[in-house]
Amino acid sequence: MNPSSNPLIMLVDIFRSPQDCFTALYERSAWGWQPFIVLLITPFLFWGAYFANVDFEWLKTGLSAQMEATNPDLIHLLEADTLLASEIISDVMSRTLTIILLALWFNLATRQGSAKLGFWKWFAASSVIIFPAVIGDLASYASMLLKHGQVMSYAADLNSLNGLIKLPLTNPWSPFTSSFPLLLPWYIFLGYAVVITWTRIERAQAIVIATLPWVAYYGIWAITIAIS
Template sequence: MSEVTNPIQACNDIFFKPNGVFKAVNEHNNWSWVPFLIVIVLSVLPGYLFINFVDFSWYQNMLIDTQYGDLSPSQQEQMRAGMQHSAIQMFMLIGGILGPIVVNAVVALYLHLMTKSDEQNLNGFTDWYGFTWWASMPAVINALLAIALIALSENHQVLPTIISPLSVAYWADVQMSSEWFGFAQSLRLESLWTIYLIAVGIAQWTSFSTKKATIIACAPFAVIWAIWLVVNLI
């Protein structure tokens, strides 16, 4: 296992040599500010570029048709009036910042509680919160692909799934009007990569076996997807 000596190296090695990164991060928890800033910036940027690239009138009409198609024409017009470019831009900005912060806090609390039974584990909630930003780094790959797709697109009438090019919704071309859209949007390749990184990190930070670490890493994602699947089927 090669030694990781700085957070910039760690941001690169997390994709190829995660064991060494988690070992180093366990000794240098102040490094986690670097992936935090990277993930937050790249969580916001694709949405910002999308809303400034898309044919906004077309996007407005698509949202009205797919989400409020059962409303009366006057009610639809009221919804359209409320969907101003600046408002949606601000929503994407706030969501891109607060979304990862809140989700990672929940994941950190879960990991903290699930690893408390390991007497050798001295890491608290804040340590696990820093840990989650390293495990979130696969989102960077998704963001870079999204930015590239938006930059190369010549058609301004593009679906918002372009922001999540590693999702099933994007590859299967699931329409926003489909009841399966949200579920398909949540099934992402980077989520599986994140699960893998969480499992590797737990095994590195605790005395748990690889099997137990993998179960802990998979459990919350599996439960959420299973409940979502059942709800859609019902």
């Protein structure tokens, strides 16, 4: 393995050679702030472009019809600036919380190994694991341009399953599909890669550690919706 030589090469190696990326990150944990900051910036760029291109009256009419059945008390909040802020805050908070929870999980799940790694090192690793979401932001932007902005806000984000199947707000599965990441297999692979690179944990156990938090979270959520 050849550790990434600088922070920019490390970002490239997330896609080209994850083990080189994680080897460099093990030696220089501060580099983990770079993917984290990029992950927080791209929602501003995408949603800013979305609301600059979408026909807002068309969007408002479509959302109002659905919110009449789901949240009629919130219809008065259907203003461009409010929706823009809501989408950005939702993405930023979701990504930050996901990274924090992943860092806590990896910190706890790998404690039996010989290397005792701190929370902030796993926070840096988790930022790298979620970094492919930036590709989803770029794909969402390209899709929005191809459709000339004529896509509802709840179906605009191609990072989520709902960007593919486009369930309306009135569907009980809409929150689940809007949260479920299309890039989940990639996240699991990167989680596996960092566990193998940073610890002496066996491959089978590393796969379980990388997969379990996602399966548990979305599995419990899906079961709750199915039986409710």
